[in-house]
Amino acid sequence: MIYSDFHGLKLSRLGFGCMRFLMKDGEIDQDIVNEMIDLAIEKGVNYFDTAYPYLEGKSEIALAEALKKYPRDSYYLADKFPGHSLPGPVDNIALFNVSLKKCNTDYFDFYLLHNITEWSVKIYESEEYHIIDDIWKMKQEGKIRHFGFSFHGGPDLLEDFLNRHEGMFEFVQIQCNYLDWTLQDAKRKYDIITKHGLGVWIMEPCRGGKLAVLSEENSKKLKVFDENASDASYAFRFVQGLDNVRVILSGMNEVFQVKDNLNTFEAYKPLSDKEKDTLFEIAESLKKGVPCTGCRYCCQGCPMGLNIPYLLECYNDMKYTSTLTPSIRLDGLDEDKKPSACIGCGQCAHACPQHIDVPTVLAELSDMYQSGPKWSEAVKSRHDAIRSDLDMK
Ligand code: SF4
């Protein structure tokens, strides 16, 4: 197992993500979880990551069950506060204590504010919710050893958020892989976190499994280098090569995946320049959006004052795959800054050196946003779960 140093801790570079355990009749298949976790621990994995909402609140419990036979100080446990899923202001400390109880522990080695975006940041920082102050108290009381946050917003928000809370956080978990390196500007986020002297944690190194099973055509391009290496191993080796990455989370749900990942993390094998070029070539072939470089030439003349590159980031993300993340980022904008506010004057298209037909793209984005999945719908069942856990009427 490859290990990383983090403030004197020896963390397995492969972190076990517990958001994808297999469900059987609405319950987690505990036998498979136990088998996977036993195997991971035997081969040196010592970092386990869960979150309050994962698998309808059942991930924390299943993980605790699988870990109960191991001494508490033999592994690192990470959990997250669901500020993005609250039904309204709640007793944050009581909710934190629910997670401690479900995880059968009295402290978390790592604790994160879950899913900071342009929308959720308003809740996390609101005085009415006072989340950050409350969770900070848990840190001061020693119930949290290391404090961080997971992040799905854009680089500008990341920079601003870190500046506003300088000295509070020790690590940031971002979505990063060879596709999102450019598609979600993960490179810039990685550089910002590193500049602030914090550790980088990686989630979605295989983009929800999409980079683990490539098309036949793309897979063939990698088989040229090694007939036996899996597509996933290249995605992991890409993020392993980033110096400031301490933990790479993989949401494993089958024993064969655990074995393949353990194999990839047994020793570090840097990518050759040719392998890296091939991965970026594959990334380009997967993109379906527009080639916006973020130069902002288009913004100066926009009569509606729209943040066009931000909107195009959301468009590109939505075009790649239908996830809630770009939709939540659009939720974070005022109505007069959403794509529907574009009046189609065309000034931006004239200014764009990439010849992007911005008004047409924004009209399409507006349609996709309005007809696509909505966070407010997805989160309803979580509201009920939180009310029930806190015994709220
Ligand atoms: S077409 Fe839309 S985005 Fe472009 S300048 Fe006009 S209002 Fe702004």
Ligand code: SF4
């Ligand atoms: S001018 Fe074109 S490339 Fe530059 S930010 Fe605007 S849309 Fe993107």
